[in-house]
Amino acid sequence: MSLAATAPYGFLSPTGVEIAFLLVGLVTLGAALITVTTRQLVHAALWLVVTLGGLAVEYLLLTAEFIAWVQVLIYVGSVVVLLLFGLMLTRAPIGHSPDADSGNRPAALVVAVGSAGALVWVVTDAFRATWIDLDGPAAGTTGVTGESLFRHWVLPFEALSVLLLAALVGAIVLSRKAKAEQAAGTPSLAKAPGDKEGAR
Amino acid sequence: MNDVLDVALRLVVVFLVFLTLPLVIGQTEHKVMAHMQGRLGPMYAGGFHGWAQLVADGVKFAQKEDVVPAGADRRVFQLAPAVALLPYLLVLLAIPIGPSAGAVGQVLDAGIFFVLAVMGVGVLGSLMAGWASANKFSLLGGLRTAAQLLAYELPMLLAAASVAMAAGTVSLPGIVGAFHWWWLPWQLIGAVVFFVAGLAELQRPPFDMPVADSEIIFGAYTEYTGLRFALFLLAEYAGIVVLCGLTTVLFLGGWHGPWGADGLGWVWTLVKTAILAFLVIWLRVTYPRLREDQLQKLSWTLLVPLALAQIALTGVVKVVTA
Numbered sequence: 001m002s003l004a005a006t007a008p009y010g011f012l013s014p015t016g017v018e019i020a021f022l023l024v025g026l027v028t029l030g031a032a033l034i035t036v037t038t039r040q041l042v043h044a045a046l047w048l049v050v051t052l053g054g055l056a057v058e059y060l061l062l063t064a065e066f067i068a069w070v071q072v073l074i075y076v077g078s079v080v081v082l083l084l085f086g087l088m089l090t091r092a093p094i095g096h097s098p099d100a101d102s103g104n105r106p107a108a109l110v111v112a113v114g115s116a117g118a119l120v121w122v123v124t125d126a127f128r129a130t131w132i133d134l135d136g137p138a139a140g141t142t143g144v145t146g147e148s149l150f151r152h153w154v155l156p157f158e159a160l161s162v163l164l165l166a167a168l169v170g171a172i173v174l175s176r177k178a179k180a181e182q183a184a185g186t187p188s189l190a191k192a193p194g195d196k197e198g199a200r
Numbered sequence: 201m202n203d204v205l206d207v208a209l210r211l212v213v214v215f216l217v218f219l220t221l222p223l224v225i226g227q228t229e230h231k232v233m234a235h236m237q238g239r240l241g242p243m244y245a246g247g248f249h250g251w252a253q254l255v256a257d258g259v260k261f262a263q264k265e266d267v268v269p270a271g272a273d274r275r276v277f278q279l280a281p282a283v284a285l286l287p288y289l290l291v292l293l294a295i296p297i298g299p300s301a302g303a304v305g306q307v308l309d310a311g312i313f314f315v316l317a318v319m320g321v322g323v324l325g326s327l328m329a330g331w332a333s334a335n336k337f338s339l340l341g342g343l344r345t346a347a348q349l350l351a352y353e354l355p356m357l358l359a360a361a362s363v364a365m366a367a368g369t370v371s372l373p374g375i376v377g378a379f380h381w382w383w384l385p386w387q388l389i390g391a392v393v394f395f396v397a398g399l400a401e402l403q404r405p406p407f408d409m410p411v412a413d414s415e416i417i418f419g420a421y422t423e424y425t426g427l428r429f430a431l432f433l434l435a436e437y438a439g440i441v442v443l444c445g446l447t448t449v450l451f452l453g454g455w456h457g458p459w460g461a462d463g464l465g466w467v468w469t470l471v472k473t474a475i476l477a478f479l480v481i482w483l484r485v486t487y488p489r490l491r492e493d494q495l496q497k498l499s500w501t502l503l504v505p506l507a508l509a510q511i512a513l514t515g516v517v518k519v520v521t522a
């Protein structure tokens with residue numbers, strides 16, 4: 001991973017890969033902006049596919065092949081399909097969805113800019129001096145990724161899996177609760193919103 | 201310059217395979233179904249054995265008007281067939297048919313993840329078609345497609361993970377290279393789970409609830425006509441090629457065979473793929489359609505536990521023999 005900076009590197013030396021990286025990055029950013037600004041719900045989900053696909057291409061350009069394919073497998077193949085499933089099941093009109101605007105636009109903008117700023121700052125601060133040698137042996141193959149994951153990052157990995165397990169159990173408990181209440185008789189529609197959230 | 205030529209040649213060959221093999225499967229399906237069900241229609245066109253049926257179908261599709269419903273979302277509707285078809289072309293690039301370096305379009309380090317990821321993208325085409333058609337039957341078809349993909353992606357991945365564990369690599373040529381004949385009984389459960397889950401992902405009978413023509417009139421494809429509809433059909437046949445090829449490569453030892461594996465390995469791959477494709481067609485004519493809840497139940501209560509058991513078995517054998 002951390003190939004020592006022996007050769008003099010410059011930011012944005014115009015090699016083909018770096019130009020491609022920048023261009024794909026611009027496309028990804030554009031697709032992301034459309035995702036959050038379009039007024040058609042399903043279009044937002046489809047632009048999200050473009051965004052996530054663009055990210056996968058960026059991983060590929062950084063030689064992280066394994067990460068790229070997993071990105072496509074998990075996000076495009078499962079998360080977006082789940083999202084589309086949810087949209088089709090509830091409400092997905094063709095054309096504009098005027099009722100889909102919660103009016104939180106300024107607050108969302110502040111949060112988005114804040115978190116983006118924090119992420120960019122942390123990442124540039126941490127990896128400013130780390131260089132990937134694109135001409136050398138691939139630095140992101142499955143073997144290398146697996147070794148670093150299970151040698152240096154085992155604890156975070158396990159903590160994350162416990163977190164996911166907790167979320168799984170929580171989802172089961174919530175859906176069972178909603179079902180039990182329905183079975184107990186008159187499912188009170190008055191307090192449906194909260195319950196419905198749980199049932200999903 | 202030689203490299204460029206090499207890459208171009210590989211792409212052309214893969215593209216040709218992509219154009220011909222699905223059509224061969226389509227023609228075989230016509231004939232096999234005609235024989236098994238005593239159908240006379242597909243045996244008539246062109247004279248001997250109805251050889252021209254496929255050509256006639258092609259001409260028919262090309263002549264039909266390309267209709268986009270007035271209420272549909274035009275761009276998504278027109279884009280959907282391409283999204284459904286192209287992923288299979290990409291997958292074909294990564295499937296090795298022979299042991300030499302020239303017998304695979306492109307060797308990928310994480311090939312198994314690549315093929316599974318890209319196959320999942322193909323289903324997005326059906327979802328887009330189902331939503332953009334502005335038709336209730338299409339929307340139902342899209343919903344069922346999504347539910348089916350979510351249910352069957354997991355057992356498929358787990359079964360593939362088992363064989364990757366057994367081989368100790370995630371590259372497709374590497375997996376076939378590590379194959380021994382006793383993997384057949386060892387990975388049998390995984391193979392069955394993989395094949396069945398793949399059938400479900402392709403929405404082939406008996407898992408064709410999303411396109412059930414007798415109740416929701418071909419689901420997501422209800423509003424499609426002419427060439428765009430033909431593209432969806434082609435995607436289905438390309439999907440059969442890809443699924444059978446992958447099952448061959450992962451579980452049946454690809455180019456390995458009892459004899460002649462040195463020079464004629466690719467023949468073994470093709471023969472095994474063809475036998476599996478015949479099996480897919482045979483299943484279509486023999487089995488009734490599974491109901492939606494039976495579909496979900498089969499995946500979550502049978503295939504997922506079986507796949508997990510296979511992974512446990514693989515792990516135990518791997519540790520004991522290591």
